[in-house]
Amino acid sequence: MDSMRDLTAFISTRANAVDASGIRKVFDLAAKLKDPINFSIGLPDFDVPEPIKQAAIASINAGQNRYTQTQGIAPLRERLRRELSGEIGRDVGEVLITSGVSGGLMLAMMAIINPGDEVVYLDPYFVMYKHLLTLTGGVPVPVDSYPDFRFRADRVEAAVTPRTKAIILNSPSNPTGVVMTPAEVSAAVELAKKHDLLIVSDEIYEPFLYAGDAGKLPSPAKIYDRTIILRGFSKSHAMTGWRLGYAAGPAEIISQMTKLQQYTFVCAPSPLQYAALVALDVPMQAAVDKYRIKRDIVFNGLGDRFEKVKPQGAFYIFPKVPRGWTAADFCTAAIEKNVLIIPGNVFSERDTHFRISYATTDEKLAAGIEILNSI
C-alpha cells in the first residue's frame, strides 16, 4: 500500500528517547578484532564455580523448570532475608528475587517514579540509571563527583528539589571502583531524611572490596530503613547470563515491585534460583583476593600521565586521558592498537576519562597497560 508509513513512524517516543548503549558499540567493534585485549567487559574472568553449575543441571533434570512464585522460591528468599538481616543488623523487610539487578532496578523505578519525579545520583554513573529514569518518565539528575568521585553532601543537596524522590547510591561503583566511607553513607542518609527521600542502593559489587577491613560494606540500609537494597549473583559468582538478583526493603515498596514483576518478568529463571541456594555456600573470597592483585597491577602499572583514583572495590578503574587527548580520540587510538576501553561519556556528562575493566588475565592486563602507556 502506498499510504503505509515508514516503520520508524511506529517507534514510540519512549524508545526514541534512549540511545543504544555506548558499551554495545565497543562490543560490536570487539567482535571485528582478532583476539583483542578486552578491557571493556563488566564481568569476572572466572567461570561459574562447578558445584553451582552441577546444581543448575540437577535442578533442570529434577524438573524444576516451571514458573516459580512471582517473588521467587521460598528457601532462597528466606535465606537471603536471614543473612542480609544479620549483616544489616535489623530485619531488612521483604525479599524479591529479580531477573538480575537490572530487573530489580527496572521494577524499583516503575514502582516509585511518576512523570517528572527526579532522582539524584553521582556522575560518573552506571549507564542504566539514566535510561531507566527516562523510560519511566522520571528526570535523571546526575551530580558531578569529579575529580575524586567522592560523595559530597553539599553538591548532592544543591541538586535536590521538591520533585526529588530518591537518591541512587552505587558502592562499590561502576565505573570508578570508589567505595563510600561510613561518613559519606551517613551524610547521604541525613540528606535523605531531611528531604524525605528513598535510597536505592545498588550493591551488586558488594563482595569485591579491597580495603583493610574488606568484607564489610557500609550499606545505607544499616542506618536507614527506607532503603531498597539491590544485590545479585552476576558479578559475585560470574553468572551474568543467568539473570539472578534480589531486592530487599520495606514491604510497601517490595510488594509493588512484586506486582509489577508479575506482568513483566513473571519470575527469575526457575532452575537457577535453586542453584543460587548452592551458590550461597560456595566461598568466593579467593576470587576476590585475585581481583585485589589485578587492581594493584592496573593502578601501579598505569603511568603518571594518567590522573587516577585508586579503586577500593568492584573491578574497574576510571583514569583521565593524558593531557592533549580527547577521550574519544584516546579510546580510538587504543582500539586501533587492539585494546578495548570505554570512553567516559558512556558513564558521564563529561568526556575526559575512560573505563578499564581489569577483570581479565594478569597477562592481558600487563600487555594492555603497556600499550596504553605507549599511546
Ligand code: PMP
Ligand atoms: N548495577 C551495576 C552497577 C552494574 O555494573 C550492573 C552490571 N553491569 C548491574 C547493576 C546489572 O547487573 P545484572 O543485571 O547482571 O545483575
